[in-house]
Amino acid sequence: MSMFSIFNVSGSAVSAQAQRLNVVASNMANVDTVAGPDGQAYKARQVVFQTVPMGGEATAGVKVSGVTESNVPFKRIHDPNHPSADADGYVSYSNVNPVEEMVNMISASRSYQNNIEVMNTAKSLLLKTLQLGQ
Amino acid sequence: MFANLTSGLDFHSKALVLRAERQRILASNIANADTPGYVARDFNFRDTLSQITRTDGPAATPGALRLNASSGSTHPQHLELGRSSASASTLSGTGALAYGTQTQPSVDSNSVDLDRERANFVDNSVRYESTLRFINGQSKTILSAIQGQ
Numbered sequence: 001m002s003m004f005s006i007f008n009v010s011g012s013a014v015s016a017q018a019q020r021l022n023v024v025a026s027n028m029a030n031v032d033t034v035a036g037p038d039g040q041a042y043k044a045r046q047v048v049f050q051t052v053p054m055g056g057e058a059t060a061g062v063k064v065s066g067v068t069e070s071n072v073p074f075k076r077i078h079d080p081n082h083p084s085a086d087a088d089g090y091v092s093y094s095n096v097n098p099v100e101e102m103v104n105m106i107s108a109s110r111s112y113q114n115n116i117e118v119m120n121t122a123k124s125l126l127l128k129t130l131q132l133g134q
Numbered sequence: 135m136f137a138n139l140t141s142g143l144d145f146h147s148k149a150l151v152l153r154a155e156r157q158r159i160l161a162s163n164i165a166n167a168d169t170p171g172y173v174a175r176d177f178n179f180r181d182t183l184s185q186i187t188r189t190d191g192p193a194a195t196p197g198a199l200r201l202n203a204s205s206g207s208t209h210p211q212h213l214e215l216g217r218s219s220a221s222a223s224t225l226s227g228t229g230a231l232a233y234g235t236q237t238q239p240s241v242d243s244n245s246v247d248l249d250r251e252r253a254n255f256v257d258n259s260v261r262y263e264s265t266l267r268f269i270n271g272q273s274k275t276i277l278s279a280i281q282g283q
Contacts, residue, residue, distance in 0.1 A: 005158060006157065010164070013164070020168075049168055049170065051166055054162075057231060058231050059158055060172070062166055062168075111167055114164055118161050128263060128266055129266060132266060133269075133270065
């Protein structure tokens with residue numbers, strides 16, 4: 001196995017982190033959503049990472065094995081004049097916690113950068129190997 | 135005669151293959167920094183290299199250095215894997231893939247310490263480059279000896 005598989009490994013991590021960023025973006029966009037397509041308020045989503053073996057024993061990439069929905073109770077705000085208010089006058093907002101999402105976003109972007117850095121290093125090493133003996 | 139000339143090159147080519155191997159393993163660790171339950175892998179470069187140069191005959195090819203997933207018993211020149219266990223230090227076992235221990239225990243039992251892995255990665259890439267320069271320099275020396283100029 002050559003160093004070329006670094007691109008597969010880091011590439012899988014980059015795409016997994018990009019998917020995580022996507023999920024964070026949709027959560028942040030729906031912070032104040034009252035009703036989703038099913039009539040219910042939006043539920044915060046989270047990706048689940050899983051290791052994927054790629055060839056050698058210690059060569060392992062990442063994939064997103066699934067997306068889970070948070071079961072935290074919806075935010076309920078008393079607003080009887082709201083069109084989506086229930087019989088008691090409460091409106092259910094999405095259960096997204098913006099602070100958690102911001103932390104998640106920073107973590108995902110740092111991991112993304114790390115893996116890009118790894119690919120850059122591997123690329124420059126391979127280029128130098130190509131110039132061997134010249 | 136010619137074997138004397140190229141024996142140094144042979145050693146450095148083995149070191150280069152091992153460096154590339156370690157680079158790949160460290161890349162896997164960094165890729166899995168956020169995966170729950172993943173355990174960091176690494177090997178002791180010094181011990182592995184000395185084991186390879188000890189066991190390899192003069193006619194050995196670098197291809198025999200390939201880390202083989204199947205316990206390494208099929209060929210005497212294959213590295214043996216999977217018989218070491220993690221100790222208090224970050225690495226254990228000679229010439230085998232070891233498991234990294236958690237420096238700061240986390241709830242998801244992921245044992246990748248990103249700072250450690252990145253430091254190792256940069257260190258390994260610098261050493262890879264220096265090995266490349268050794269090979270370059272030695273091949274230039276051989277060439278100038280052949281040309282006699």
